[in-house]
Amino acid sequence: MVFNTDGVPFTALAPVDLDVPAGKFVSLIGPSGCGKSTIFNVIAGLQPPSTGRVVLDGEEATGTIGQVGYMLQKDLLLPWRTVLDNVALGMEIRGVPLKEARDRALPLLHRYGLGGFENRYPKALSGGMRQRAALLRTLLIDTDVVLLDEPFGALDAQTKAQMQEWLLQLFQDFGRTVIFVTHDVEEAVFLSDEIYVMASRPGRIIDQMTIDLPRPRDRSVISSPRFVAMKKYCLDLLHNVGEAPASRTAAA
Amino acid sequence: MTDAIVASGSKDNAGRGPTRQRKIVRKLPVEKSWSTALIVTIQVAIFAGLVALWEIAADFKVVDPFFWSKPTAIWDTLVIFLSQGGAATDIYYTFRSTILGFILGTASGALLGMSFWWSRNYARIIQPYIICLESIPKLALAPLIVLVFGMGLSSKVAIATALTIVVSTLTAYAGVRAVDKDQERLFYSIGASRWQVFTKLVIPSCIPWIISILRVNIGLALTGSIVGEFVSSEHGLGRTILYAGSTYEISLVWVAVLVLSALSMVMYVTVGWLEKFLQKGVDH
Numbered sequence: 001m002v003f004n005t006d007g008v009p010f011t012a013l014a015p016v017d018l019d020v021p022a023g024k025f026v027s028l029i030g031p032s033g034c035g036k037s038t039i040f041n042v043i044a045g046l047q048p049p050s051t052g053r054v055v056l057d058g059e060e061a062t063g064t065i066g067q068v069g070y071m072l073q074k075d076l077l078l079p080w081r082t083v084l085d086n087v088a089l090g091m092e093i094r095g096v097p098l099k100e101a102r103d104r105a106l107p108l109l110h111r112y113g114l115g116g117f118e119n120r121y122p123k124a125l126s127g128g129m130r131q132r133a134a135l136l137r138t139l140l141i142d143t144d145v146v147l148l149d150e151p152f153g154a155l156d157a158q159t160k161a162q163m164q165e166w167l168l169q170l171f172q173d174f175g176r177t178v179i180f181v182t183h184d185v186e187e188a189v190f191l192s193d194e195i196y197v198m199a200s201r202p203g204r205i206i207d208q209m210t211i212d213l214p215r216p217r218d219r220s221v222i223s224s225p226r227f228v229a230m231k232k233y234c235l236d237l238l239h240n241v242g243e244a245p246a247s248r249t250a251a252a
Numbered sequence: 253m254t255d256a257i258v259a260s261g262s263k264d265n266a267g268r269g270p271t272r273q274r275k276i277v278r279k280l281p282v283e284k285s286w287s288t289a290l291i292v293t294i295q296v297a298i299f300a301g302l303v304a305l306w307e308i309a310a311d312f313k314v315v316d317p318f319f320w321s322k323p324t325a326i327w328d329t330l331v332i333f334l335s336q337g338g339a340a341t342d343i344y345y346t347f348r349s350t351i352l353g354f355i356l357g358t359a360s361g362a363l364l365g366m367s368f369w370w371s372r373n374y375a376r377i378i379q380p381y382i383i384c385l386e387s388i389p390k391l392a393l394a395p396l397i398v399l400v401f402g403m404g405l406s407s408k409v410a411i412a413t414a415l416t417i418v419v420s421t422l423t424a425y426a427g428v429r430a431v432d433k434d435q436e437r438l439f440y441s442i443g444a445s446r447w448q449v450f451t452k453l454v455i456p457s458c459i460p461w462i463i464s465i466l467r468v469n470i471g472l473a474l475t476g477s478i479v480g481e482f483v484s485s486e487h488g489l490g491r492t493i494l495y496a497g498s499t500y501e502i503s504l505v506w507v508a509v510l511v512l513s514a515l516s517m518v519m520y521v522t523v524g525w526l527e528k529f530l531q532k533g534v535d536h
């Protein structure tokens with residue numbers, strides 16, 4: 001499966017090439033305003049690229065909606081729907097009868113830590129729980145590719161760590177291709193197979209690195225020398241970009 | 253320097269720089285709440301006192317009972333009005349046009365307001381007309397409306413509708429504009445059609461806004477019906493007021509006003525239930 005978000009010459013975004021292999025977990029990290037969200041909007045078909053294309057699974061997908069799952073930092077659960085009906089929303093919109101959508105969603109709620117909350121309303125849930133529901137909703141829209149835009153950005157450190165491990169489990173179980181945006185270098189290294197480091201003004205990719213830590217991963221990997229080295233490399237890269245934005249432009 | 257201001261050790265303070273301020277010691281003001289029984293008793297007492305004052309003032313000619321009537325006379329008239337007069341017909345007549353105008357105005361206004369979601373261009377074209385409609389004092393058109401729609405029910409319903417529809421439209425449109433853009437993006441990213449976004453997102457998001465106009469519209473619809481009856485009508489509480497006023501039956505004016513107030517209170521309570529019912533669907 002190939003993605004070519006090829007040259008999106010937004011004044012904010014220089015030509016960018018993203019090639020995401022199927023079944024991989026790919027992260028984009030970079031400072032705010034580097035065009036991560038623009039890339040996501042283009043891939044999701046919510047914003048037309050001025051030039052460039054989106055190719056999904058060998059097929060042209062530029063400007064088409066509903067081809068990828070898209071989750072934002074806000075959970076965007078509908079307050080008038082129960083957790084179960086929120087999770088079933090994606091399927092419902094895609095034409096699955098509500099009853100069947102519920103039947104499919106319910107076992108997943110139980111398996112992935114939302115058991116017993118299916119008939120509660122989002123208000124009654126904690127931030128972490130709400131993000132779980134939002135992520136399940138995204139995964140239940142049966143798409144090969146899932147875009148996650150800083151899904152854990154608003155969570156406290158402890159919940160965030162739990163959610164990361166939970167996401168890794170889901171990634172393993174569902175076998176989807178994930179593109180993940182984050183500010184958090186440690187999060188990116190812990191979760192990803194590949195990391196694209198971005199810089200801003202204009203938004204561009206300045207480096208790409210492969211994370212070859214073995215899967216399944218658990219927390220202990222964080223203290224391994226390999227992990228620490230990769231995290232440091234990434235941080236240095238981001239830091240240098242921040243110091244001298246112009247110096248790297250030629251390389252992009 | 254007031255009592256509340258305490259200079260804390262002025263000698264120590266001297267060397268601590270200009271940011272140091274005098275300490276003000278206050279306690280959090282707390283009002284003890286009285287029991288409901290006491291509150292109700294006071295309320296009833298105030299009402300009874302005012303009524304008694306009116307009665308006495310009328311008896312001693314401090315106020316002219318010919319123009320102001322007095323509570324006992326009003327009570328007698330009320331009994332007569334309810335037992336022998338055309339109370340049932342009048343109440344039914346006013347109630348019917350109010351409810352019809354309320355439903356028509358609220359529903360069509362809400363639909364019109366929400367329809368603006370479908371096209372920004374369409375909304376921009378229509379908007380000035382809505383604002384014009386809002387600025388017209390619609391009651392001033394009442395005689396015209398009665399000429400067009402006749403003396404019967406339809407003219408009252410039309411005035412009540414005209415009064416309620418504009419507020420409903422503007423409020424529903426405000427609701428439409430307040431729909432979370434990210435929420436909309438989410439729906440589209442799933443591949444939703446415009447109709448799906450409208451029915452599953454826009455309408456539920458607008459319901460709290462529509463609920464908020466129900467109460468206002470009750471009052472407006474009632475005003476519309478009564479003004480319609482003032483202009484020309486065969487029945488109704490508005491017509492009773494006008495008739496009683498022109499024949500100096502001041503007690504009857506008060507009776508009709510009392511009955512109208514009761515009517516509007518009944519409708520407020522009903523709308524309160526309706527609100528709770530609708531709220532259940534959207535707010536948890």
